[in-house]
Structures are given as structure tokens and as C-alpha cells.
Amino acid sequence: MSVRSFFDTNVLVYLDDPSAPKKQRRALDLYAEHRRAGTGVISIQVLQEYFATVTRKYAVDAASARRKVELFAEFDVVVPDVSDVLGAIDLHRLRGLSFWDAMVVSAAKQAGCAVLLTEDLQDGRELEGLRVVNPFRAEVPAAHERAAAYRTKARPGRRRR
Numbered sequence: 072m073s074v075r076s077f078f079d080t081n082v083l084v085y086l087d088d089p090s091a092p093k094k095q096r097r098a099l100d101l102y103a104e105h106r107r108a109g110t111g112v113i114s115i116q117v118l119q120e121y122f123a124t125v126t127r128k129y130a131v132d133a134a135s136a137r138r139k140v141e142l143f144a145e146f147d148v149v150v151p152d153v154s155d156v157l158g159a160i161d162l163h164r165l166r167g168l169s170f171w172d173a174m175v176v177s178a179a180k181q182a183g184c185a186v187l188l189t190e191d192l193q194d195g196r197e198l199e200g201l202r203v204v205n206p207f208r209a210e211v212p213a214a215h216e217r218a219a220a221y222r223t224k225a226r227p228g229r230r231r232r
Contacts, residue, residue, distance in 0.1 A: 079188060
């Protein structure tokens with residue numbers, strides 16, 4: 072069962088990125104899962120950024136992008152107010168986040184999300200009670216696999232015997 076999760080813009084943008092088929096598939100799966108479960112959350116900011124990005128970067132026509140914004144708006148949509156902007160400014164000042172990332176964190180917190188799905192912040196980081204998850208992160212090899220790979224690589228300036 073899915074937990075209440077906030078989708079950052081980059082996750083939705085991969086739905087329209089044919090150059091990254093694995094990420095596109097993962098984004099589609101996440102979107103469908105959270106839509107079925109009723110656990111997806113976005114903000115007005117995310118809808119705006121999505122439209123601007125896909126019409127500019129991926130040449131998605133405005134009518135198609137508008138329809139997708141309508142579909143995304145079936146998730147819970149957070150509408151920030153002045154206190155959210157002030158909270159984001161404080162996150163920016165105190166935690167070193169970009170202002171726009173801080174707005175996303177503020178919106179996710181306001182919506183009571185447990186997870187923030189994004190590529191823009193450190194995977195696994197805890198922020199304001201949210202767990203940051205990069206849904207596109209490749210599986211990390213076990214420690215013994217990393218050590219074995221290191222041992223078999225030749226170091227610069229040295230010849231292998």
C-alpha cells in the first residue's frame with residue numbers, strides 16, 4: 072500500500088521524456104500506483120513548473136500539456152499561502168535549500184505527506200518530517216560487491232601484474 076507521497080516536478084516531467092525510457096516507465100508506475108491508491112499529492116507550483124518545462128524542453132503542445140495538468144490535478148493539490156512562503160524562506164535560510172525546493176518541502180509538509188519523491192534532494196534525507204526518495208536511483212551494490220570491484224580495477228599509474 073502506498074503512503075501519502077508528494078510528487079516533485081521532475082518526476083512528472085519524466086512522463087514526457089522519451090530519452091530516458093527507464094525513468095519514464097518508473098514515473099508512469101508511480102503515477103498509476105498513487106492515482107489508484109489516492110495517495111498522490113502535488114502543488115500549484117509543480118503544475119506550473121510541469122507545464123513550463125514540457126512545453127519548452129520537450130515541445131509538448133500546450134493543449135496536451137494542459138490536459139495532463141488536469142489529470143495531475145486529480146491528486147490532492149496544495150495551494151500555498153503566505154505562511155508557506157515564509158516557511159520556505161526559513162528552510163532556505165536555515166537548511167540551505169533553494170527557495171523553490173523549500174516551497175516543495177513546505178507544500179509536502181502542509182499536506183501531511185510521509186515521502187517526497189524527487190531527484191533534486193539527497194536520497195534518504197529527512198526534512199521537516201519527510202523522507203526524501205529518489206525513485207530513479209539505481210540499486211546500490213552490496214558492500215562486498217563494491218569492495219570486489221575496487222580490488223579488480225587497476226589504479227592510475229600502476230601496472231597490473
